[in-house]
Amino acid sequence: MNSENPRWLDANQQEAWRVLVAVITRLPAALDTQMQRDADMTHFEYFVLAVLSEAPERRLRLSTLAAEANASLSRLSHVVTRLARRGWVSREPILGSRGSYAVLTDAGHAKVVDSAPAHVETVQRLVFDGLDEHRVRDLARIGSVLVDQIDKGIASGTGKA
Amino acid sequence: MNSENPRWLDANQQEAWRVLVAVITRLPAALDTQMQRDADMTHFEYFVLAVLSEAPERRLRLSTLAAEANASLSRLSHVVTRLARRGWVSREPILGSRGSYAVLTDAGHAKVVDSAPAHVETVQRLVFDGLDEHRVRDLARIGSVLVDQIDKGIASGTGKA
DNA sequence: CTCCTAAAGTTGAAGCTTCAACTATTATCG
DNA sequence: CGATAATAGTTGAAGCTTCAACTTTAGGAG
Numbered sequence: 115m116n117s118e119n120p121r122w123l124d125a126n127q128q129e130a131w132r133v134l135v136a137v138i139t140r141l142p143a144a145l146d147t148q149m150q151r152d153a154d155m156t157h158f159e160y161f162v163l164a165v166l167s168e169a170p171e172r173r174l175r176l177s178t179l180a181a182e183a184n185a186s187l188s189r190l191s192h193v194v195t196r197l198a199r200r201g202w203v204s205r206e207p208i209l210g211s212r213g214s215y216a217v218l219t220d221a222g223h224a225k226v227v228d229s230a231p232a233h234v235e236t237v238q239r240l241v242f243d244g245l246d247e248h249r250v251r252d253l254a255r256i257g258s259v260l261v262d263q264i265d266k267g268i269a270s271g272t273g274k275a
Numbered sequence: 276m277n278s279e280n281p282r283w284l285d286a287n288q289q290e291a292w293r294v295l296v297a298v299i300t301r302l303p304a305a306l307d308t309q310m311q312r313d314a315d316m317t318h319f320e321y322f323v324l325a326v327l328s329e330a331p332e333r334r335l336r337l338s339t340l341a342a343e344a345n346a347s348l349s350r351l352s353h354v355v356t357r358l359a360r361r362g363w364v365s366r367e368p369i370l371g372s373r374g375s376y377a378v379l380t381d382a383g384h385a386k387v388v389d390s391a392p393a394h395v396e397t398v399q400r401l402v403f404d405g406l407d408e409h410r411v412r413d414l415a416r417i418g419s420v421l422v423d424q425i426d427k428g429i430a431s432g433t434g435k436a
Numbered sequence: 437c438t439c440c441t442a443a444a445g446t447t448g449a450a451g452c453t454t455c456a457a458c459t460a461t462t463a464t465c466g
Numbered sequence: 467c468g469a470t471a472a473t474a475g476t477t478g479a480a481g482c483t484t485c486a487a488c489t490t491t492a493g494g495a496g
Binding site: 120121122123126127129130131133134135136137138139140141142144158161183184185230231234235237238239240241242243244245247249250251252253254255256257258259260261262263264265266 | 281300305344408420421426
Binding site: 143146150175176177187188190191192195212213214 | 473474475476477483484
């Protein structure tokens with residue numbers, strides 16, 4: 115807030131911000147390009163399948179899955195519909211509670227297993243090839259701070275006096 | 276490549292990757308939410324205007340602008356059309372050469388100046404509040420490596436032996 | 437000069453995400 | 467128990483991005 119007295123970025127921050135914007139713009143595009151080409155799906159769809167494949171019984175409540183996949187419930191619902199249409203996921207009601215599960219089918223699991231190697235190789239090339247162990251830990255630490263701050267809240271507009 | 280012998284991620288890499296995916300998914304969403312609410316445009320549109328506002332004569336060839344804004348020429352062309360419709364940008368032919376300029380109008384410049392404070396405050400809160408100067412430099416360094424690697428090429432499919 | 441090949445942009449369609457409104461189900465409180 | 471509020475999820479429309487095809491213009495090669 116406080117549009118009359120903004121905390122402008124200093125030189126280091128400007129540089130970091132420029133680079134960070136480049137990463138958050140180009141990395142998703144690069145991941146999508148690879149996944150689209152090699153597995154005929156988006157990176158987000160792959161990520162959803164991957165999260166499910168690691169969940170107990172390969173199933174997760176939709177709202178939980180949305181949170182773990184960093185998505186809105188609406189976005190997730192649409193995606194689950196698409197994945198269900200392809201036979202990779204199915205919806206199941208939750209007995210004795212409200213809501214429903216997204217369940218990874220065998221075909222869905224096979225699809226993840228099949229797509230993983232090329233994906234992992236891409237991640238290595240795009241991200242980890244240039245980072246030693248020390249930098250990898252720095253990345254995780256810095257990223258965690260950002261995620262926490264993003265979670266705290268986007269809000270607090272400027273309030274424009 | 277090499278799908279038969281993939282270089283799997285080790286524990287540190289997995290952790291860093293999980294966090295990085297969260298950042299590249301949630302940060303753009305958070306930035307868009309703020310810009311949409313406070314300035315009625317996407318973060319990408321704002322970024323395009325901001326890049327133009329810092330260019331000599333507030334103008335840039337479309338393909339150059341696309342590169343600086345981390346976008347495809349097609350995406351940029353669509354966005355320039357929208358920004359032109361709003362009166363913030365105009366297209367001008369380049370004399371003695373092919374292609375055309377995107378030029379920031381006075382109204383466009385005013386819009387950037389107006390939207391900047393709230394945007395900067397958001398960036399501070401979402402990104403820099405939790406990072407000391409040292410971490411900011413780490414972020415820039417690590418990000419640069421990623422951008423370079425992404426530039427090198429998405430390609431190189433699995434190559435499937 | 438003329439052909440032609442590549443660079444620069446544009447455009448429409450298709451697909452994905454967001455937004456807001458809506459349904460359904462379940463706690464909670466009186 | 468019954469009303470009400472809150473949680474979980476769905477859905478259609480609108481908007482943005484991608485993809486591929488197409489137009490236009492410029493720099494050669496012969």
